[in-house]
Amino acid sequence: MQDYLLPLNEPQREAVLYTEGPLMIVAGAGSGKTKVLTTRIAHLIHQGVDSFRILALTFTNKAAKEMKERIEVILGNHEARNLYIGTFHSVFSRVLRADAERLGYPSNFTIYDTDDAKSVIKSIVKELNLDDKVYKASFVYNRISTTKNNLYTYKEYRADNTIQQEDARSNRPMIGEIFEYYSKRCFKNGAMDFDDLLVNMYILLTNFPDVLAKYQHKFRYVMIDEYQDTNLAQYHIVKLLGALNENICVVGDDAQSIYSFRGASMQNIFQFQKDYEEVKVIKLEQNYRSTSTILDAANMVISKNENQIKKALWTEKESGEKIKLACSFTDNDEGKFVADAIMEQKLRNHFSNKDFAILYRTNAQSRAFEESLRRLGIKYRIFGGTSFYQRKEVKDYVAYLRILVNPQDEESLKRIINYPARGIGTTTLNKISIVAQEQNKTFWEVLCLATEAGIKGNTLTTIQDFVLAIRHFQSLLSKKNAYEVAFEIGKQCGIVKELNADKSVEGLARYENIQELLNSIKEYTETPDEEGEVVERSLGSYLQQITLLTDADQNNGEEEDAVKLMTVHASKGLEFPIVFLVGVEENIFPSSMSMYDRANLEEERRLFYVAITRAREKVWISYANNRYRFGSLISNEPSRFIDELPKALLDMSLAEKPTFKTTFVRSNPASNDHVIQQKKLIPKPTSTHNPPSDFVPDNPTNMKTGMKVEHQRFGIGHIISMEGSISNQVATINFGTMGEKKIMLNYAKLRIIE
DNA sequence: TGCGCAGGTGTTTTT
DNA sequence: CACCTGCGCA
Numbered sequence: 001m002q003d004y005l006l007p008l009n010e011p012q013r014e015a016v017l018y019t020e021g022p023l024m025i026v027a028g029a030g031s032g033k034t035k036v037l038t039t040r041i042a043h044l045i046h047q048g049v050d051s052f053r054i055l056a057l058t059f060t061n062k063a064a065k066e067m068k069e070r071i072e073v074i075l076g077n078h079e080a081r082n083l084y085i086g087t088f089h090s091v092f093s094r095v096l097r098a099d100a101e102r103l104g105y106p107s108n109f110t111i112y113d114t115d116d117a118k119s120v121i122k123s124i125v126k127e128l129n130l131d132d133k134v135y136k137a138s139f140v141y142n143r144i145s146t147t148k149n150n151l152y153t154y155k156e157y158r159a160d161n162t163i164q165q166e167d168a169r170s171n172r173p174m175i176g177e178i179f180e181y182y183s184k185r186c187f188k189n190g191a192m193d194f195d196d197l198l199v200n201m202y203i204l205l206t207n208f209p210d211v212l213a214k215y216q217h218k219f220r221y222v223m224i225d226e227y228q229d230t231n232l233a234q235y236h237i238v239k240l241l242g243a244l245n246e247n248i249c250v251v252g253d254d255a256q257s258i259y260s261f262r263g264a265s266m267q268n269i270f271q272f273q274k275d276y277e278e279v280k281v282i283k284l285e286q287n288y289r290s291t292s293t294i295l296d297a298a299n300m301v302i303s304k305n306e307n308q309i310k311k312a313l314w315t316e317k318e319s320g321e322k323i324k325l326a327c328s329f330t331d332n333d334e335g336k337f338v339a340d341a342i343m344e345q346k347l348r349n350h351f352s353n354k355d356f357a358i359l360y361r362t363n364a365q366s367r368a369f370e371e372s373l374r375r376l377g378i379k380y381r382i383f384g385g386t387s388f389y390q391r392k393e394v395k396d397y398v399a400y401l402r403i404l405v406n407p408q409d410e411e412s413l414k415r416i417i418n419y420p421a422r423g424i425g426t427t428t429l430n431k432i433s434i435v436a437q438e439q440n441k442t443f444w445e446v447l448c449l450a451t452e453a454g455i456k457g458n459t460l461t462t463i464q465d466f467v468l469a470i471r472h473f474q475s476l477l478s479k480k481n482a483y484e485v486a487f488e489i490g491k492q493c494g495i496v497k498e499l500n501a502d503k504s505v506e507g508l509a510r511y512e513n514i515q516e517l518l519n520s521i522k523e524y525t526e527t528p529d530e531e532g533e534v535v536e537r538s539l540g541s542y543l544q545q546i547t548l549l550t551d552a553d554q555n556n557g558e559e560e561d562a563v564k565l566m567t568v569h570a571s572k573g574l575e576f577p578i579v580f581l582v583g584v585e586e587n588i589f590p591s592s593m594s595m596y597d598r599a600n601l602e603e604e605r606r607l608f609y610v611a612i613t614r615a616r617e618k619v620w621i622s623y624a625n626n627r628y629r630f631g632s633l634i635s636n637e638p639s640r641f642i643d644e645l646p647k648a649l650l651d652m653s654l655a656e657k658p659t660f661k662t663t664f665v666r667s668n669p670a671s672n673d674h675v676i677q678q679k680k681l682i683p684k685p686t687s688t689h690n691p692p693s694d695f696v697p698d699n700p701t702n703m704k705t706g707m708k709v710e711h712q713r714f715g716i717g718h719i720i721s722m723e724g725s726i727s728n729q730v731a732t733i734n735f736g737t738m739g740e741k742k743i744m745l746n747y748a749k750l751r752i753i754e
Numbered sequence: 755t756g757c758g759c760a761g762g763t764g765t766t767t768t769t
Numbered sequence: 770c771a772c773c774t775g776c777g778c779a
Contacts, residue, residue, distance in 0.1 A: 059769090089769050114768080194769050261767060362766050384768090418755095425755050550769065569767045591766050607767080630764070631770040 002046065004039055004074045008032075015249075015282045016040045019047070019221070022242075022276040023249040024269070028313040029298070029613035030289025030575065033251050037225060038067050040249070041083065042074040044221055051082040055219040055241070059226040061087055061553045063573060084219070088234055089194060090548045092201040096192070097541065099204055099211055108405040108540035110191040111547040115390060116411050117141055117186075117193045124181045127433075130174055139172075144179050148195035149231040149263030151202060154180040188442060190408035198233040205240045216244035226573070227252030227272070231263035239275065246276065254309050255302050258569060258607050260599075269309070287313050289575055289616055291320030297619075297649045298612045304644055305602045322651040323612075324620045325642065329658040331583070331627035335368030338580050338622060339376050342563060345578065353379050356563045357576035359611050361589040365582065366565050373563060383566040389546050393499065393510040394517050398543065400489050401482075403444075404474050405540045410436075410443040417447075420498050422462050428455065469493065482539035483522040490514065520546075568611045579615035582622045585636035608641045621645075625658055703731065708753040711735065716753065 005013055012032055015025050016039045027033035037056070045051050058064045064085045071080040084091060093111060100107045112120070118137040121144075125135045147157050157163055158176035167175050186193060192200060205212045222242045224230065227250035230238070242248035250272055257266040273279050287295055295315050302308065326341075328334035338358060345351050358369050363385045373380045388394060396419050399412035407413075418424045435453040436446045446453050450463045469492065476485050490496040499511045524542045564576070568589075583589060589608065594600035612619055623638045703709065707719045717735035 087769070197769085259768075262769070364765055421756075423755070427755090548769070567767065588766090593766055603767095628770075 002043070004042055004046075008035070008039065009286060011282050011284055012036050012039075015284070016043050018280055018282070019044060020247060022246055022272070022279045024227075024272050024279060024281045025249065025251040025284060026269075026281065026309060026311065027251055027253055027284040028287060028311050029253065029256065029610070030287040031284035031313070032286075032288055033225075033253075033284060034063075034067065034070075034573075036284065037223060037251060038070040039074065041067070041080070041223065042071045045071070045075060045079050049221065051079045052084075053218060053220040054083050054085075054223070055091070055221070056083060056085040056223040057088050057091060057225065057238075058085065059087065059229065059573060060550045061090060061548070062550070063225065087548065087550070088230075088237075089197050090545065092197045092237075093192075093544050093548060094541075095215070096197065096200055096204065097544070099208075100200075102208060102211070103200055103204060104187070105192070105200075106190045106406055106408065108190075109544075110189065110402050110406050110409045110412065111197070111544050112186065112191050112193045112411065113390065113547050114141065114194070115395075116191075117182075120185055120189075120411055121178065121182055124178055124185065128174065128178065128181070130178075134172060135174065135178065140175060140178055143175055144182060145193075145195050146263055147179070148199050149233050151199065151233050151236065154183050185410075188408065189410045190406045191411065195233075198231075198237065202233055202237050202240075205237065212240060215241055220245050221247045221249075223249045223251070225251050226256075228254050228257035228266045228269055229259040229262075229264040230268050231265060232268075233263075235265075235268045235271070248276075254307075255305075255311070255606055256572065256610050258572065258603060258610060260603055266307075283311060285311055285313050287315040287317075287613075290315065290613060291317050291617060293319045293322060293649050294612060294615050294619055297323055297645050298609050300646050301605060301612070301641060301644050302609045305605055306598070307602055321618050322649055323645065324618070324651045324653075325655040326620055326622040327638070327655040327658045328622065328624045329626060330633075331365070331368045331624045332371075333658070334582060334622055334624040334627075335370075335372035336375075338369060338582060338620075339372035339378060341580070341620065342373075342378060343376055351578065353561045353563045354559060355577040356580065357571065357574075357578070357614065358563065358565045358580045358582060359568050359571050359614065360565075360581075360583050361568060361591060361607075362583075363567055365588075369565055369582070378563055379561060380563040380565055381560065383564060384570045387549065388513070388516070389549060391510075391513055394513055397486075397490065397495060397514055397517060398546070400473075400493070400495075401486060401539060402543055403470060404477060404485070405543060407444040407470070407474075408442045413443050413447070417463075417466065420494050422466070424459060424462060424466075428459050428463075431455065477539065482525040482542060483518065485539070486518060486521050490518070568607050571614050572610055575614055575616055577616045578618045578620075579611070580620045580622060581611045583627075584621050584623045584639040584642060585627075586639055587636050589639050589641070605641065605644075608639075703752065709733065710751040710753055 005016065008016060009032075012035065015023065015036050019040070025033065025036065027036070041054060041056060044054060056064070056067065058067065064087070068080045068083065068085060071083075072078060084094075086094075096103075096105075096109070097107050100109050118141050121137045121140050122132065125132050125137070125140070147163075152160070154176065157179055164173070164176065167173050186196065205215070219241055222238065222245075224238060229252075238248065238250075250269075252266075252269050254266045254269055257264060273281065290298075292315050295313060295317075299313060326334075326337060328337050342353075342356050345356075346353070358366075360366065360369075366382055366385070370380065370382070389398065396415060399415040402409050402412040403416065414429065417429070432443060432446050432450075432453060432455075435441070436443050439446070447463055448467055450460055450467075455463060473485055473489055476488065480488075496511075496514065499507065499514055502508075502510070521539075521542060524545075525537050525539065527537065568581075586592075586595070590601055590604035594604055621642060623636075623642070626633050626635050628634075703719060703722075705719050705722055708716065709719060710716050711733070715735055717733040720732045720734055722731050
C-alpha cells in the first residue's frame with residue numbers, strides 16, 4: 001500500500017481509491033474531507049494522471065492554495081502546480097480570459113464587485129427617472145443576481161409571467177427593464193459581475209461546442225468541494241464539464257449549507273444522485289476534530305432540522321469540558337467578559353492567542369471585542385468586513401489601472417475623471433453620458449472626441465489632458481512593468497501627493513494602504529514564473545484576481561499569534577482549539593431577517609451547527625441581555641438555539657448572573673430567578689418584572705404617545721414621546737422605578753394595556 | 755465646482 | 770451610532 005494511504009480510515013481510503021465514475025462524498029464536520037481530497041488528487045497524479053488535466057473547485061482561494069501545498073508534501077514534488085484549482089469564480093475568470101472575445105467581451109474584461117454593480121444600477125435607476133427609494137440598488141441587485149444564478153437572462157425575466165406578477169405586486173414593475181439596461185451597460189463597459197462569470201462560462205460551454213469539447217477533454221477529473229453551497233448555474237456547468245468522462249467527485253455536507261442567500265441549493269446534493277446511473281456514495285462519519293461533548297451538542301441541535309440527510313457523526317475523543325454558557329448585561333460587557341476569559345485561559349491553561357476564535361453572526365458585532373482585546377493588550381485579527389480592495393482610496397487607484405487595461409469601463413472612468421479634483425463636475429459628466437447614449441459610443445470614445453461633444457474652454461483642455469495622460473500610461477505599459485506604471489500614475493496624477501498631505505490618523509492609514517497596494521502589484525508582477533507555472537502575471541490578470549479575493553484569502557503568509565475574529569460564515573472550513581460564539585440572542589442568531597419561515601430558520605440552525613463544530617476543545621456560548629443598535633439600547637432574549645442544546649452538556653454557572661462591568665444599579669436585587677428558571681431553562685437575571693404567562697406583544701405600529709404599555713422586563717410604563725423614522729420608531733417610555741428608557745419598537749416586545 | 759453641515763437611514767451572511 | 774446624501778453657500 002502507498003504510504004499516503006496509511007493515515008486514512010476505511011471510508012476515507014475508499015474515497016481516495018474510487019477514482020473512476022461519479023462519486024459523492026458526504027463528509028460530516030471535521031471528518032477529514034480536505035485530507036481525502038488532497039490525498040485523492042495526489043493519488044491520481046501518483047497513478048500517472050497528467051496534473052494539467054485535473055480540475056478542483058474550492059470555496060476559497062486560500063483553501064485551494066493550502067490543498068496545493070498539501071499535495072506537494074504528499075508527492076514530494078511540484079506537480080501540483082499544474083492543477084487547475086481555485087474558486088468557481090477565479091477558475092472561470094481564467095477560462096473566460098482565454099475565450100471572452102467569442103462572447104464579444106475584451107479578454108481584459110473588468111470584473112465588477114458588488115459595489116461597482118450597485119453603482120451601475122444606481123445610475124440606471126436615475127437615467128430611467130425611477131424612485132431610488134423604491135428601486136434600491138441593493139434590492140435590485142439581489143433580484144438580478146438571484147435571477148442570473150438561476151441562469152435566467154433579462155429576456156426570460158421580462159417574459160416570465162410569475163416574475164412579472166411578483167414585481168408588480170411589490171410595486172417594482174420596472175426591475176426587468178433595469179435588468180436589461182444593466183446587462184447591456186455591463187457588456188458595453190466590457191465588464192462582468194460575479195454572476196456573469198458563471199453565466200458567461202455557461203454560455204461559452206453551451207454555445208460553442210468546440211470550447212465545450214476542449215474543456216471536457218482537458219479536464220479528465222473534476223472535483224468540487226463544498227458542494228452543498230453550489231447554485232444552479234454552477235451545477236449545470238459542472239455537469240457539462242464532466243459529461244464526457246463522468247469522473248466527477250463532489251464533496252459536501254448538507255448540514256453545513258449556509259449560502260442559500262447567494263443562490264446555493266443543497267438540492268444539488270440530492271440531484272447529483274439522480275443524475276448518474278451508477279453513482280457511488282461514501283459517507284465520512286468519524287469526526288477527528290471535536291470532543292464528544294461538542295459533537296453531541298452539535299448533533300442534537302441539527303437533529304431539529306427536518307430537511308437533512310441523516311448521518312451518525314461520532315468521535316473517539318474524550319468528552320472534554322462542558323459547553324460554557326455566559327450571560328452579560330450589555331454587548332460591551334460581553335466584549336470585556338470574553339477578553340477576560342481569554343486572558344484567564346492563556347494564563348491558567350497556557351493557551352496562545354492563536355488558539356482562540358470569536359465568532360459572531362454579523363460583522364457589526366466585532367467592535368466590543370476589538371475594544372476589550374485592545375485594552376488587555378491581546379493581539380487580534382479581524383477577518384472580513386470591508387476588505388482591503390474595497391476601500392475607497394484603493395478602489396480609486398485601482399480604477400486608473402482598470403482604465404489602462406480596459407478603457408471601455410465607464411464605471412471606473414467616472415470614478416477617476418475627477419479624482420484628484422481637476423474640475424470636471426456632474427454637469428460635464430452628464431453631458432458626456434448623454435452624447436455617449438445618443439451616438440452609441442463608450443464614455444471613453446466621447447472623451448477622446450470631447451470637442452465634438454460640445455465641450456469648450458477650460459473643461460475641454462482638462463479632458464484633453466486627461467485623455468493624453470491615460471494614453472501615455474497605456475503606451476508605458478508595453479515598455480515598463482505593471483508596478484512601474486502604477487507607481488508613475490500615483491506620482492504624475494498627484495494621488496500619492498494628495499494622500500500624503502493628509503496627516504490625520506485616517507489619512508495616514510489611507511496613504512499606507514496605497515503603499516500596500518503598490519507592494520502587492522510589485523509582488524504579483526515581479527514574481528518570476530516558476531517552471532511549469534500556469535499563472536499569467538499581467539496587470540489585467542492581477543486586476544481580475546484581486547476582485548475575486550475573499551476574506552479568507554487575505555491571511556498573508558505565516559499564521560500570526562492573534563485571536564481571530566470573524567463571522568460564522570467566514571469560519572466555514574476552519575477549526576480552532578477554543579471557540580467563543582457570541583451574541584447568541586434572538587433577532588441576532590437567528591437573525592431577525594430569517595426567523596419567520598422554516599427554510600430560513602433551518603439555515604440559521606445549520607449556521608449554528610457550523611459555528612459549534614469549528615471547535616476542537618472548548619466552546620463558550622455568550623449572549624447579552626441588552627445591546628446598542630442604531631444608538632439606542634435594545635433587549636433580546638437568549639437564542640432558541642441555546643434551549644436546543646442538551647442541558648447535561650452545559651455549564652451554566654456563568655449564566656446565572658450576567659457579568660456586570662457597566663455601572664448599573666439594580667432596583668430589586670432579590671429577583672425572581674427561581675420562577676424564571678421553572679419557566680425557561682435560561683435564567684433571565686435582570687428581570688425585575690414578571691409578565692403574565694399569556695403575554696403577547698402587540699403590533700408596534702399601533703403604539704402612540706400617551707399609551708400605557710407593558711414590557712416583558714421593565715414592566716408597566718407610559719409612552720412619553722416617539723421619534724425616528726416610520727420604519728424605525730424609537731419610543732421614550734417611563735417605567736416608573738425602572739426609569740426612562742428609549743426602546744426601538746421594531747425589536748422590543750411591548751403589550752398595549754390602554 | 756467644492757465644501758461643510760444637517761438630517762435621514764440603515765445591519766445578515768459573500769463570490 | 771456612523772455613514773451617506775442632499776442641500777445651501779462661497
